[in-house]
Amino acid sequence: MTRVLVTGARGFIGRHAIDALVGRGHDVVAVTRGAPEDEQRPGVRWVQSDLLDPTGAPSLIAAARATHLLHLAWYAEHGAFWTSRENLDWVGASLRLLRAFADADGHRAVVAGTCAEYAWGLGGRCVEGATPMAPATVYGAAKHGLGVIARAYARQEGLSLAWGRVFFCFGPREAAGRLVPSVARALLRGQEAPVTRGDQIRDFLAVDELAAAFAALLDSSVEGAVNVASGEPIALRDLVAMVGEAAGRPDLIRYGALTARPEEPAEIVASVDRLRDEVGWSPRERLIDGVARTVRWWREAEGLS
DSSP: OOEEEEESTTSTTHHHHHHHHHHTTOEEEEEESSSOOOOOOTTEEEEEOOTTSTTHHHHHHHHHOOSEEEEOOOOOOTTTTTTOTHHHHHHHHHHHHHHHHHHTTOOEEEEEEEGGGBOOSSOSOBOTTTSOBOOOSHHHHHHHHHHHHHHHHHHHHTOEEEEEEEOEEEOTTOOTTSHHHHHHHHHHTTOOEEEOOOOOEEEEEEHHHHHHHHHHHHHSOOOEEEEESOOOEEEHHHHHHHHHHHHTOGGGEEETSSOOOTTOOSBOOBOOHIIIIIIOOOOSSOHHHHHHHHHHHHHHHTTOO
């Protein structure tokens, strides 16, 4: 049995990553910045640690005694993370964590990157090692810079490391202002849901699927950058329509009521050849089924069942 240290364990992806790792038979040490979860689960031990504390990483690694590391923690405040100075803080915190993990003879690490590292607007799929890297935001640049340093450091130290680039996801407990929950919550309340025309093409995964992909990547021996995505393009209009059908109120969707930001790229879709062929992972369900599950969760969470 491997012991996996999971940072960002109470985050949007982290909660589901714990389930995926336990399901694969791993012992999990779940890191939280705030108070640990009260829930007692077999195979999961909660620890409290502030990764932004410059002195915290060595003691955390020593206490966890983990063989594997899944590093998901980052600043993720909706609408603010693209430009926040905290991105710079998390570069330093992540490097301190990786250094402490390597110094403790950690075996393998997987770190969450982002599709925002790629040059957007070039057309075609984002391909690891082929599509140019030209992040347009501080968030994307911070992740990209960390990825370059982390992979070089891992090679130097003999640490097996994969860099999982996240594209787009949705699911329970997502920030309410994001696309799927904002539309679902409005429709479930019988309110209009204003959206753009929805011509933008994106690559979406349900968050539990994304977490399962990260668990599979951690279990593999694949190193370097790996896109963690579905590989299936979908227009935002079609995704919103799925939400409308699941909520039973497609008539309340107001396409074109909002104006898309001029800087938004027309298409962001992943090549998933490495994830599918080398890691051996593909989505288990259709996107429409993941959307339906998510809308049901919001219906219950909003007390509208």
